[in-house]
Amino acid sequence: MPQFHWINEPAIWRNENDQLTVVTDGQTDFWRETWYGFTRFSGHFWGCEVQEDFTFQARIRADFHTLYDQAGIMFMVDEQHWLKAGIEYNDGQAAIGSVLTQGGSDWATGSFNGDARDFWMRLTLRDDCLRLQYSADGLIWPLLRLCRIVKTRRYQVGVMCCTPERAGLNVNFSEISLTPPNGKALHDLS
Template sequence: MQWLNEPAEWSDAQGTVRAVTGDKTDFWRETFYGFIHDDGHFYGREVTGDFTAQVTLTGDYDTLYDQSGLMLRVDERNWVKAGIEFTDGAVHLSTVVTRDFSDWSMVPVPDFDGSLTLRLTRHGEAVRVQQYLADGGWRLLRLAHLDMPATVRVGVMCCSPQRAGFVATFSGFTVSPPVSRELH
């Protein structure tokens, strides 16, 4: 695992990564706001072929756009980030797919209990984002297309576009063979 935009304060011990964000960090390209930010914190590794990445997220999400999650990155113009984001005064599940321009989808998590498990699966040119549910199942959050070479980088990311000092914790990050292609 290697950092893109290594935070000044972080640790990786016993299966838990903890990172403290720098000031006004984010990953975003153009859409709506007209700016490009590629200064969020991404701790990832190369993976070739199809895979499933999974992690449990915790953090003190209390300032607009505080976020942590998983990221699949081809380059600075093509990537997916998905995870928890604080917006409109509440925790949401958020996914941004960027193909030169970022798009953003989100859904509120009214029963957020402080942690959430997320997985991201690559099947060829398709990226599937899912949330683990209390009943043991997985809920589909997003199915997106992304042109990708055989090898991409995948890992955990965190950002805080309005401040510095957001503390994100990632537990049990794994990369394994892809889950079944069946969606239901």
């Protein structure tokens, strides 16, 4: 496993027994301009550098209950080009969603049919395209998003969490893996 590092290291975290536990700082987020007019790059991101195509996967556990509580995975080119995805609490419930930022952010969200306190995320980069999947059980992996990303020689991929409206979301990341791209067909749900 490559060396992981923090962007916006939280005050409270530990990495032991192949599990990363984080307690979010207050008013943390990743967002650029759209709708709200502000830019934030204060969320917690624990990632590593990648230079080749890959599949990255993680299991995420947290108790989301305050507006915009969020945790999941993230792919980053730079502060203006990135993708974050996972569970985010909005409209009175935990929802699955993703934010693709290419200058400005977009946000796509939907219902999560599982226990949002325990879920998996998977991201595959192949030929400058990102295939984003999620799972409620670690076995079945529906497609959440397919998109192109800015081509460059180096990227960062890892896990993220944010709490724009508060501090104190306790998040556990486990089963973190970074492998060559899994080579599965687009609609292969395994």
